[in-house]
Amino acid sequence: MELVTDEQAVRRAAVDPEAWVDAHGDYLFRYALLRLQDREAARDAVQETFLAGIGSLARYDGRVEVKHWLRGILRFKIVDRIRKQAREVVIDPVEDQPILESLLFKASGIASMRPDPWRFAPGEVLDREEFWPVFESCLTALPEAMRQAFVLKTVDELSSDEVCKVLNISPNHLWVLNHRARERLKKCIESKWLKPGQ
Amino acid sequence: MLTCKQVSRALAEGDYASLPLGKRLGLKAHVALCAVCGQYNRQLMVMQDTIRAYRRREEADPVKPEALSEGDKAAIKAALRRTISPDKK
Secondary structure: OOOOOHHHHHHHHHHOOHHHHHHHHHHHHHHHHHHHOOHHHHHHHHHHHHHHHHHOHHHOOOOOOHHHHHHHHHHHHHHHHHHHHHHHOOOOOOOOOOOOOOOOEOOOOOEOOOOOOOOOOHHHHOOOOOHHHHHHHHHHOOOHHHHHHHHHHHHOOOOHHHHHHHHOOOHHHHHHHHHHHHHHHHHHHHHHHOOOOO | OOOHHHHHHHHHHOOHHHOOHHHHHHHHHHHHHOHHHHHHHHHHHHHHHHHHHHHHHHHHOOOOOOOOOHHHHHHHHHHHHHHHOOOOO
């Protein structure tokens, strides 16, 4: 197989941008689909990404792989879409108090309930291919606001400030959403992974 | 003295680096001594390990259950062609 350096790839893409679509289209589409949960929106975001990439080709300095450079553009497109969506739909109101199900606090702020430990050794499952469809199905099953808060903050590592601005919510709301997302993910993974026969 | 509420929130935020040294040490001592917060911290770490592994895997993109359709790819390519040379059909 012929090895292609990024510089060559860029030059070729300048002449034949379709090479990008074949090389990175599916990866970018899957990246967008997980975050937007809408095939049409994901496809549009990917198309916008390629167009923006071609438009700013002059600014590409070759320091990161084309794939990562395009993913960087796509991230902006995705966050932008989520921001617009958050302005349109009212995020299911979470009562604005951080009383946490697994960690109930006494008035003094001292926790009175110990969270349940994981019911299997999670470290060992991360190398098992069959774990990931379970994880992904649990992630996508989260209610929308919870999923977006969790993915932006924990998976994509945006700062809390940024996530609050994108989703138009308070820091306290973000903290509650993320806490609930973790709880639900844990419960879901445990119940699906430990189902009889596995 | 930090309460469990403050500790659990600081742990979940994960930005201890930005805390002043005294607070950071207080946090460490609390997590080491308090069974509830210790357990909570272990759970957070498991979740973080899982997410880190998930990111690596997403990046490597080993299984490809979803893809752009050929029609979508053709449409994107056509849009790119129009952008690059708008004069040509």
